[in-house]
Amino acid sequence: MVNGYQAASLPAALAILGRDTTIVPYGGGTDLMIEADENATYLFLSKIPELKKISEDAGYIRLGAACTFTEILESELAPPLLKTAVSQIAAPAIRNLGTIGGNICNGSPKADSALIFVATDAKLRLVSHRGERVLPIAEFYLGRKQTALAADELLAEVLMKKDGLGNYYYKKVGAREALAISRVSFAAVLDVAGDKIAGCMTAFGAVSDVIIKRPELDAMLIGKTLAEARTAKAAYLAAYDQAIVPIEGRISAAYRKAVCMNLLRDFLASNGI
Amino acid sequence: MIQFILNGQEVSSTAKANVRLLDVLRQEFALTGVKCGCREGECGACSVILDGRLVNSCMVALGHVAGSTVMTIEGYRATARFAALDKAYAAVSAVQCGFCIPGMLLASECILARNPRPAEAEIRAGIAGNLCRCTGYHAIVEAIGIAAREGKGLW
Numbered sequence: 334m335v336n337g338y339q340a341a342s343l344p345a346a347l348a349i350l351g352r353d354t355t356i357v358p359y360g361g362g363t364d365l366m367i368e369a370d371e372n373a374t375y376l377f378l379s380k381i382p383e384l385k386k387i388s389e390d391a392g393y394i395r396l397g398a399a400c401t402f403t404e405i406l407e408s409e410l411a412p413p414l415l416k417t418a419v420s421q422i423a424a425p426a427i428r429n430l431g432t433i434g435g436n437i438c439n440g441s442p443k444a445d446s447a448l449i450f451v452a453t454d455a456k457l458r459l460v461s462h463r464g465e466r467v468l469p470i471a472e473f474y475l476g477r478k479q480t481a482l483a484a485d486e487l488l489a490e491v492l493m494k495k496d497g498l499g500n501y502y503y504k505k506v507g508a509r510e511a512l513a514i515s516r517v518s519f520a521a522v523l524d525v526a527g528d529k530i531a532g533c534m535t536a537f538g539a540v541s542d543v544i545i546k547r548p549e550l551d552a553m554l555i556g557k558t559l560a561e562a563r564t565a566k567a568a569y570l571a572a573y574d575q576a577i578v579p580i581e582g583r584i585s586a587a588y589r590k591a592v593c594m595n596l597l598r599d600f601l602a603s604n605g606i
Numbered sequence: 607m608i609q610f611i612l613n614g615q616e617v618s619s620t621a622k623a624n625v626r627l628l629d630v631l632r633q634e635f636a637l638t639g640v641k642c643g644c645r646e647g648e649c650g651a652c653s654v655i656l657d658g659r660l661v662n663s664c665m666v667a668l669g670h671v672a673g674s675t676v677m678t679i680e681g682y683r684a685t686a687r688f689a690a691l692d693k694a695y696a697a698v699s700a701v702q703c704g705f706c707i708p709g710m711l712l713a714s715e716c717i718l719a720r721n722p723r724p725a726e727a728e729i730r731a732g733i734a735g736n737l738c739r740c741t742g743y744h745a746i747v748e749a750i751g752i753a754a755r756e757g758k759g760l761w
Contacts, residue, residue, distance in 0.1 A: 363665050367665075426713070
């Protein structure tokens with residue numbers, strides 16, 4: 334095909350990318366086609382079985398990067414937190430095309446599935462004809478629309494932890510119910526084991542150049558009972574108040590900041606903190 | 607050469623792989639039931655069914671459909687399911703200017719194919735990506751409900 338390659342297997346795709354790194358990997362196309370470049374040569378990935386698989390091993394749910402949002406919603410393995418976020422992306426016709434790999438690699442801080450992967454410390458399996466590496470997603474985002482993906486690399490799989498994600502909180506604030514791009518999005522998990530907080534993970538999307546993730550602040554609550562967490566709450570909120578510095582855009586920074594703090598407070602309150 | 611199945615026929619196109627499926631359907635195959643509204647996946651006027659799923663053809667590069675099955679309103683028109691929806695839409699006058707209707711009908715098909723007896727909320731969620739600027743949603747939702755009731759066994 335002119336201006337395009339369709340690969341039937343992952344090694345075949347990696348060989349094509351290894352030869353010419355100007356080729357653009359094409360998952361579902363919903364981000365690429367918005368600003369379609371008529372000179373672009375695409376590598377179509379939607380028919381590569383290795384990239385469509387959803388499986389599990391001892392520790393992780395493994396999601397193929399070319400899985401569409403609809404396929405995530407229909408999967409029995411995908412965690413409920415991820416499904417909750419994905420179900421609010423765009424509308425059915427876009428969810429039928431858009432892929433988690435595209436959502437991650439496009440590098441937007443507004444990416445609704447990427448927020449969940451960042452919040453829950455997912456890992457990314459990146460592959461190239463040179464080999465493969467597994468990278469924590471926090472190390473993948475380098476800046477606005479900048480990622481650690483090398484030109485000859487593809488995102489093959491997203492690895493999500495199997496345990497500890499059951500008690501979650503997710504809110505997307507958009508202009509309307511369907512087809513809205515996030516103005517602020519927030520995902521959090523509070524894992525309470527016995528009477529102690531075993532895990533606390535939060536992330537804010539659509540606020541800054543990259544998704545905001547501050548594990549050192551969440552650590553202020555970990556290991557505490559709910560009563561102790563209530564005592565630590567003021568310091569935790571004050572630390573986040575410093576950490577969240579929204580960018581001024583079409584949506585005002587002050588509005589974004591206020592919404593972030595409201596959502597964080599609501600997350601704590603809904604867990605009795 | 608990019609080959610795919612279009613409305614039940616094997617077809618091939620020599621267009622570039624990076625062009626929009628929407629443009630290829632309208633210009634090369636003269637399938638003008640596919641409407642060009644927003645070209646950014648917002649309005650649903652260009653909806654087609656790709657391998658059984660509703661998609662916006664403005665958001666699909668031609669190379670993505672190589673080896674796939676595409677159905678437009680022209681192909682769907684030949685089916686008994688279309689006839690049932692056509693009758694139901696007409697019964698409640700769920701058509702004003704008609705620009706959105708090809709996409710609405712294909713969205714209706716995809717809703718009913720997944721669940722032959724959808725609740726109203728499911729119908730509304732299913733057409734959420736198809737915009738009607740004549741404000742005709744209520745009648746369209748009603749029409750899909752009628753087709754679901756009267757088209758027994760079709761879906």
